[in-house]
Amino acid sequence: MRQNTPQGMSVIVKTVTRLTVRLIFLFGVYVILHGHLTPGGGFAGGVMLALAAVHVMLAYGRDTAMKELSFSGAQIFEGIGALAFLVIGLSGLAAGVFFKNYLAPGTPFEFLSGGTIIISNMAIGLKVMGGLFAIFVAMTFFQGGGTDDKK
C-alpha cells in the first residue's frame, strides 16, 4: 500500500475527492436531518461528516488539510454538540421531566415531526463529527514510531 506522504495521494485521488467530498458531507447532513424518519441519525450522520474531513486529509495530506481544518475547531464542535444535547435534556426538565419531548409531535412521516428528536440528532451529529475527526487528527500526531512530534 502506498505510504500517505505529507503531499497526499495522486492527482486522480485528489480530483475525485474534490468532486465527492461535498456530496459526502451533504449526505451526512441528510442522514442527520432525517434521523427520525429513515435509518441512521445523529451518530451515523456525524460519522459521515467526519469522514468527509478525513477524506480531504487522506487525499491532500495532513499539512495541506490542516490549513483548512483545525484540531481545536473539532474540539469546540464536539464540546458544543455535547452541551447542546445537555441543554435539550435540561429544557425538558424545565418543561416537566428530564429529556421530556415537549415540542408538538407533528404528523408521522412528515419532515417536521418527532418533536425534540430532530434537534437532538443535530447535536449528536455535531459532537460525533468533532469527536471522530479529533481522534483521527490525534492519531496522526503519533505516527513517528514513538517519537513525540507534537512540536
Add this chain to the structure above:
Amino acid sequence: MRHGIITLFLALPLAAAFLLAAVGGAKRRFAEIVGVSSPLALLALAVYVFFVRGSEPLVYSFSGWPAPLGVVWVLDGLSMLMLLAANFVAAAVAVYSVGYMKSYTAPAKYYALFNLMVGAMNALALSGDIFNIYVFLEIASVAAYALAAFGLGRDELEASFKYVILGSTASAFILMGVAIIYSATGSLNLADIAAVLAARTADSSGGAIRLAALLMTSGFALKAGLVPFHAWLPDVHSSAPSPVSAMLSGMLIKVAGLYAMARIFFFIAPVARIMPNILVFLGVLSMIVGVLLALGQWDFKRLLAYHSVSQVGYIALGLGLGTPLGIAAGLYHLINHAVFKSLMFLNAGAVEYSAGTRDLKSAGGLAARMPVTGATSLTASLAIAGVPPLNGFWSKFMIIIAAFQAGRYFAGAAAAIVSVLTLASFLKVQKYVFWGKTKENLSSVKEVPLSMTLPMAALAVACVLLGIFYPVVRDTLIQPAAMVLVRALEYSAGAIK
C-alpha cells in the same frame, strides 16, 4: 423537593466537563474554577437531597416514560449513601487537585475527565436498570483510563494500557451478562427482572441466570480489584497522579465494582444461590493475599494499592455473608475505606509533592516538617488498621461479628488476623516516612499549600466523626442502605408501579 433535581447529579458535572472540553486551551484559573466548583456544588446537592428526600424510594422516569419500558433512576437509601460518599471524596480530591496538578499541563482536560468520571459515578449509583449501569460504568472507566495515563510517563502509559485491556475485557463480560439476563427475562429494569424471576418456578431459567451471574462476577470483581482479578490495580493506582489514585482507589473500585455487583446480585441472587459463597471466597482470598503482598512493599503508593485489594476483600466478605448485619457492616466499611484510603493517597501525594519521593526508605522524619500531612496520615493509618474509636474499628468489628454469627469461623478469624497485619504494615509507613529524625537532604521540605492540606484535614475529621458518631451514622445512613439490599424483592414491587 421537585424530583427533577436528582438529574442534576449527572447534568451538572457533564456541563462542566463539556464546557472544559470545548475550551481545551483555556487558562488554568478558569479550568480550576469550573472544574472544582462542580464537585463542590454536587456535594452541597447531595447533602440537600439527603435532608429533603422522603422516606420512600424516589423513582424518576426519564422523558416521562414509566418503568419498565422507560429509563428510570431510583433514589433509595443505598443510592443516597453512595452519592454522599462519592461526592464528598470527589469534592475533597478536586480541591486537592488545584495544588497538586500545578506541575501538569492541560488543566482543562484534567478537570473535564474528572467531572465526567464523577458524573458517571453519580449516575451509576442512581440507575435503576442494568443497561444504564453498564453504560455509566463504561463512561466512568474510560475517563479513568485516560486519567490514569495523565502524566504520559512510561509507567503511567504502561499501567493505563494494562488497565484498558483488562477493563475492557471486564466490560465485555458484564455486557454479555446483561444480554443474557435480558434474553432470559425480557427486561432490563432491575425491579422488573426481580419480579419476573420471583414469579417463575425455581429452575426454569436458573442456568442462564447462573451463567450471567458468573460472567458479571468476573467483570465486577475485576473492576473492584478482587484477587485473582487484581493484577492491574497496584500498577494503575500507584502510577496515576495522586488525586486520581485517591479517586480510583477511594471511590471508583467501589461504585463500579462492589456497588454495581451488590445492586445487581441481590436482585438475581435468589435464583443464583452460589453468588454469596463466591463473594465470601473472593473476599477472604483478597483480604489475605492483598495484605501479604502489601507487607513487602517499599513504594508508598504501591503499598496503599495492595491494601485497597485487601480492604475491598473485607467489603466483599461483608456483602457476601448476606445477613443484615453483614451487609450493613460491608456497606459501612465501604464508606470508611473510601474516606481513609483516599486520604492516604492524598498523603502520599503530599509527600511526593514536597519531598519528591515515594520510596519509604528514602523518606524519614517528615512529621516534623509536614505537621498536617503527618497528623492526617497517622489518623488514616490508625483508622484503616481498626483502632478504636476511629471508623475502621466499627466496620471491621461488625464484619468479624457477622462472620462468626453466620457460622463462617475461618472468614471471621482471617478478618481479625489481617487487621493486625494491616496495623503492622501501616506502622512501617509511619516509622519510615513520618517518625524519627528528619534526614539531612529533607531538612528544607515544607508543608504543602492550603489547597492540599484543607482536603486532607477534612477527610481526617470525617474518619474521626464517622467513628465517634457511629450510632448516628448507622441509623441514618447505613441501616437504610442495608435494608435496600436485605429487602431487595419488596423494593422491586415499589419501583415498577
